Amino acid sequence: MIIVSNTGPLIGLAKIQQLGLLGRLATEVYIPPQVQLELLAKTGTETALIAAALKATIQVKTPAVLDTAGETILRRLDEGEKQAIALARSLPAPVLLLLDDRAGRTAAQKLGQPLTGLAGLLLLAKRQGLVTAVAPLLESLRSLGYWVSDEVVVVVKNLAGE
Numbered sequence: 280m281i282i283v284s285n286t287g288p289l290i291g292l293a294k295i296q297q298l299g300l301l302g303r304l305a306t307e308v309y310i311p312p313q314v315q316l317e318l319l320a321k322t323g324t325e326t327a328l329i330a331a332a333l334k335a336t337i338q339v340k341t342p343a344v345l346d347t348a349g350e351t352i353l354r355r356l357d358e359g360e361k362q363a364i365a366l367a368r369s370l371p372a373p374v375l376l377l378l379d380d381r382a383g384r385t386a387a388q389k390l391g392q393p394l395t396g397l398a399g400l401l402l403l404a405k406r407q408g409l410v411t412a413v414a415p416l417l418e419s420l421r422s423l424g425y426w427v428s429d430e431v432v433v434v435v436k437n438l439a440g441e
Contacts, residue, residue, distance in 0.1 A: 300410070398435045
């Protein structure tokens with residue numbers, strides 16, 4: 280499986296020191312150029328982890344040009360989300376788009392792009408035996424300022440059997 284990510288989930292994974300999950304879940308991990316720019320502009324304790332992942336695991340790839348229908352659906356999104364969705368759509372399946380923003384997720388769903396958010400990725404990691412529990416990771420994310428709704432926490436905990 281290939282993972283294409285937007286900026287937010289990568290920052291969240293770095294905050295909880297779980298960027299290594301990407302390389303264990305996917306054969307390849309890509310981000311578009313705009314996401315790379317956003318990550319490089321990031322300041323905070325997680326910047327060193329992000330820089331290391333950009334060297335070791337995450338590859339930057341320019342997305343293909345979208346068709347008119349795709350452009351219309353994505354027109355109101357920020358450039359990073361547009362490029363991440365376009366990149367995911369331009370790669371051979373199976374591709375999982377990692378995206379937390381609601382508007383971006385809605386647009387990707389309209390285009391039929393398989394996706395998950397950071398919480399869903401953590402759930403996938405638990406199902407594959409890469410983490411023992413999701414709940415502590417979600418709580419850690421929240422305590423470090425990464426927004427995860429109460430509803431998502433409840434659903435993911437239930438799905439994880441926690």
